[in-house]
Amino acid sequence: MTGHQDHRRASARALIATAFALALAGAAFAQSYTTAKEVVDAMEAKPAPSTTIATMSMTITAASGHSLTRTMQVWSADEGRSQLIKFLEPADVRGSGFLSVEKASGDTETMIYLPALGRVRRVAGGQKQDAFFGSDFSYEEISSLSGDFGDDFETTLLETLPGPVYVLEGIAKPGSDGSYDRIVFQVPEATLLPQRVEFYRAGQLVKVLTISGTSAVGGYDLPSVIRMETVASGSYTTIDQSDFKVDEAIPADVFTERFLQR
Amino acid sequence: MSNRQPRLSLPDPAPRAVLGTLATLAARTSVARRAALTARTALALGAVLLCATAAAQVSYRLGGLLATEFGVAVDGTIPVAATGLTLKLDGEVGAGLFPDAVFVAELHAGYDAAAAERFEVGLGRAYATVYLGPVDLSVGNQIVAWGSADAVNPVDVVNPRDLSNPVADPADQRRATPLLRATVHAQQGVTVDMVVVPVFVPSTLPGERWQSAAELPTLPPGMAIVGVLAPSETPPAFELGNVQFGVRATLDLDLGSGADVSAVVYRGFRHLPTASAELVPTDTPGAFLVQPRLAYDRITVLGADFSAVFGAYVVRGEAAYTFSEDPDGNDATIGNDTFAAVLGAETKVAGGPFVTLQGAYQRTAADAGDAAHDSFSTVLAATFDPDNRTGLDVAWLHEWTDGSGAVRPTFTYTFADGLTGTASATVLYGKDGSTYGAWRDNTQFRLGLAYAF
Numbered sequence: 001m002t003g004h005q006d007h008r009r010a011s012a013r014a015l016i017a018t019a020f021a022l023a024l025a026g027a028a029f030a031q032s033y034t035t036a037k038e039v040v041d042a043m044e045a046k047p048a049p050s051t052t053i054a055t056m057s058m059t060i061t062a063a064s065g066h067s068l069t070r071t072m073q074v075w076s077a078d079e080g081r082s083q084l085i086k087f088l089e090p091a092d093v094r095g096s097g098f099l100s101v102e103k104a105s106g107d108t109e110t111m112i113y114l115p116a117l118g119r120v121r122r123v124a125g126g127q128k129q130d131a132f133f134g135s136d137f138s139y140e141e142i143s144s145l146s147g148d149f150g151d152d153f154e155t156t157l158l159e160t161l162p163g164p165v166y167v168l169e170g171i172a173k174p175g176s177d178g179s180y181d182r183i184v185f186q187v188p189e190a191t192l193l194p195q196r197v198e199f200y201r202a203g204q205l206v207k208v209l210t211i212s213g214t215s216a217v218g219g220y221d222l223p224s225v226i227r228m229e230t231v232a233s234g235s236y237t238t239i240d241q242s243d244f245k246v247d248e249a250i251p252a253d254v255f256t257e258r259f260l261q262r
Numbered sequence: 263m264s265n266r267q268p269r270l271s272l273p274d275p276a277p278r279a280v281l282g283t284l285a286t287l288a289a290r291t292s293v294a295r296r297a298a299l300t301a302r303t304a305l306a307l308g309a310v311l312l313c314a315t316a317a318a319q320v321s322y323r324l325g326g327l328l329a330t331e332f333g334v335a336v337d338g339t340i341p342v343a344a345t346g347l348t349l350k351l352d353g354e355v356g357a358g359l360f361p362d363a364v365f366v367a368e369l370h371a372g373y374d375a376a377a378a379e380r381f382e383v384g385l386g387r388a389y390a391t392v393y394l395g396p397v398d399l400s401v402g403n404q405i406v407a408w409g410s411a412d413a414v415n416p417v418d419v420v421n422p423r424d425l426s427n428p429v430a431d432p433a434d435q436r437r438a439t440p441l442l443r444a445t446v447h448a449q450q451g452v453t454v455d456m457v458v459v460p461v462f463v464p465s466t467l468p469g470e471r472w473q474s475a476a477e478l479p480t481l482p483p484g485m486a487i488v489g490v491l492a493p494s495e496t497p498p499a500f501e502l503g504n505v506q507f508g509v510r511a512t513l514d515l516d517l518g519s520g521a522d523v524s525a526v527v528y529r530g531f532r533h534l535p536t537a538s539a540e541l542v543p544t545d546t547p548g549a550f551l552v553q554p555r556l557a558y559d560r561i562t563v564l565g566a567d568f569s570a571v572f573g574a575y576v577v578r579g580e581a582a583y584t585f586s587e588d589p590d591g592n593d594a595t596i597g598n599d600t601f602a603a604v605l606g607a608e609t610k611v612a613g614g615p616f617v618t619l620q621g622a623y624q625r626t627a628a629d630a631g632d633a634a635h636d637s638f639s640t641v642l643a644a645t646f647d648p649d650n651r652t653g654l655d656v657a658w659l660h661e662w663t664d665g666s667g668a669v670r671p672t673f674t675y676t677f678a679d680g681l682t683g684t685a686s687a688t689v690l691y692g693k694d695g696s697t698y699g700a701w702r703d704n705t706q707f708r709l710g711l712a713y714a715f
Contacts, residue, residue, distance in 0.1 A: 060650045062649065062650055062651065066651075068650065068651070068676060068678070068679055069679055089679075090679040090680040090714065091325045091326075091327075091680050091714035091715050092327075092680050092682065092712075092714035094325070094714075103516070105516075105518075107518050107519045107520075108519060109519055109520040109571075110519070110520070111520070116433050116434075117407065117433055118405055118406075118407035118433070118436070119407045119408075119409075121569075122519075122520050122521075122522075122569050122570075122571050122576055123571075123576070124519070124571050124572075124573065124574050124575055124576045124608070124609060124610070129610070129612075130610050130616065131647060131650075134647060134650045134651070134676075135650065136650075233649060235649065235650055237650075250359075251359065251360075253360070254359060256447075257453075257514075258398070258447050258453075259359075262364070
């Protein structure tokens with residue numbers, strides 16, 4: 001037996017032991033929250049990095065199974081209120097960028113940069129609900145990847161699954177300009193990150209978001225594998241986030257038109 | 263939101279005013295050669311700028327675009343049967359979020375069996391930008407896109423255009439030109455963009471298929487025109503007094519979801535020639551030759567543009583007044599003052615297409631006995647992505663003063679990462695002699711395939 005095989009066998013044993021311990025820990029969890037507000041408050045109280053820099057690989061898969069892949073660099077600050085995305089691959093979208101900055105007034109200024117156009121374009125709020133560069137995510141959903149869903153919705157606790165995993169329902173508040181009138185999301189108490197979100201419009205299930213992987217970076221649990229499925233078309237987009245850097249000082253100059261088109 | 267833009271340009275009426283195919287010949291002579299020389303000079307300057315920061319880390323990437331296109335017109339002719347390769351080298355000097363400098367160099371080689379000059383090799387964008395605090399300093403062959411509106415941009419005056427297909431995507435028509443550019447990012451949302459264009463480069467005139475037949479003057483009895491000489495071109499000389507320059511100052515306004523307003527001043531030359539003709543007597547009494555003359559008018563452009571977000575709508579507008587050196591319209595050999603303005607709005611229809619509507623007005627002052635000319639046109643464009651790979655665009659341009667126009671549906675499909683196919687039709691309509699009706703025979707269908715790597 002080689003050293004390499006020894007190492008693999010030891011790793012496998014450690015993995016099984018860890019999984020077993022985690023399973024036991026999950027079974028031992030007592031339910032800590034009894035209302036939706038407690039869950040949402042706990043989600044919001046969960047420490048979040050002040051800034052995040054990550055590489056995002058986005059794979060768009062059609063119902064036929066054929067897929068397209070985009071790779072981009074993401075800078076995020078102020079808990080996602082300032083966000084810049086630049087495309088790295090493939091070549092035909094390389095250099096394209098998306099900037100979203102929430103101002104003190106609460107209004108969000110959104111711009112895109114397309115190299116072929118040669119200049120930065122402002123984007124209207126209504127356009128935030130459109131597909132993000134051909135993916136199953138909308139611009140609005142990309143902007144809230146690291147955020148929460150609580151602000152625009154009145155939430156109620158539907159049930160608590162083993163784990164415990166809280167199942168919450170959010171009904172859009174009057175005057176909300178979001179794309180959906182109802183969401184249902186599952187939040188494991190262990191991570192306090194939504195692991196599945198169902199988006200409804202006029203009673204119809206429109207999209208399903210699944211967070212199937214998280215990364216522990218700098219003391220934070222960050223979603224690393226995120227999948228959004230469009231129910232009607234059967235297409236889905238998977239985002240893999242890697243190379244996380246958290247709480248690094250990002251100069252304010254990054255979230256500007258100048259940096260967007262650099 | 264779509265990543266595509268409305269793709270139908272409003273051609274300047276000037277190209278069709280020139281005397282037929284003669285103008286095309288002249289546009290490819292000494293000016294083009296001087297432009298190539300200046301481009302090389304600009305590249306050398308860019309290299310010097312890069313060397314100044316060469317102590318830092320350099321990273322680069324080589325990519326490109328391989329594209330092929332085939333078209334057929336309603337009269338059975340083939341307007342395009344082309345294949346081209348563009349190689350692109352880009353990179354940066356320095357590391358971290360803010361590199362010290364970036365550089366881009368594009369080289370294009372193409373073959374078009376349907377073109378008069380089948381082989382083409384040329385430099386695209388080729389420049390270096392050095393970041394000096396709040397100043398971005400760029401030198402080389404560049405494209406400077408001024409303005410806020412789509413398709414019709416009265417303040418977008420810096421670069422010449424390739425109008426060989428005058429209804430192509432306006433963004434694709436810009437030709438890189440050698441220039442020095444300094445962009446100052448000042449405080450309080452103010453950006454000042456300054457350009458100096460040392461050498462004049464003309465626009466490429468519409469291909470022969472797009473040019474109307476020459477209109478020869480009517481002569482008194484006993485006089486006759488017996489021939490037409492090769493056109494005489496008088497491009498601006500390469501001298502200090504002919505250096506073109508412009509400034510665009512932009513102010514970002516802290517209003518709602520964003521707004522900005524810009525002012526533009528540009529002093530230079532029209533990129534399209536003003537054509538005139540004179541009669542040259544021959545040895546035979548009463549027999550004359552026509553000598554066409556092409557001149558590029560010195561102009562001063564004052565303009566402004568803005569964009570603002572109002573809820574689900576973005577409103578964009580531009581206006582520019584172009585002062586010529588013949589404000590009273592006394593000299594038929596000099597183009598006249600013009601005023602152009604465009605106002606448009608765009609929005610995303612819920613669950614439907616992204617829609618843009620623009621109205622454009624242009625007035626050309628009276629000239630040597632001819633009345634002033636007004637035109638008003640609209641552009642309605644819709645873009646819809648039914649799925650992740652498919653894109654549908656429709657653009658409709660209508661000239662209300664003569665009832666002519668153009669409609670262009672485009673279908674795009676992404677086969678794989680970087681590999682995109684396009685099918686489009688351009689349908690031109692209108693009466694004989696109208697702005698677009700004169701081009702009815704150019705109604706055509708095109709297929710294209712492009713691979714970016």
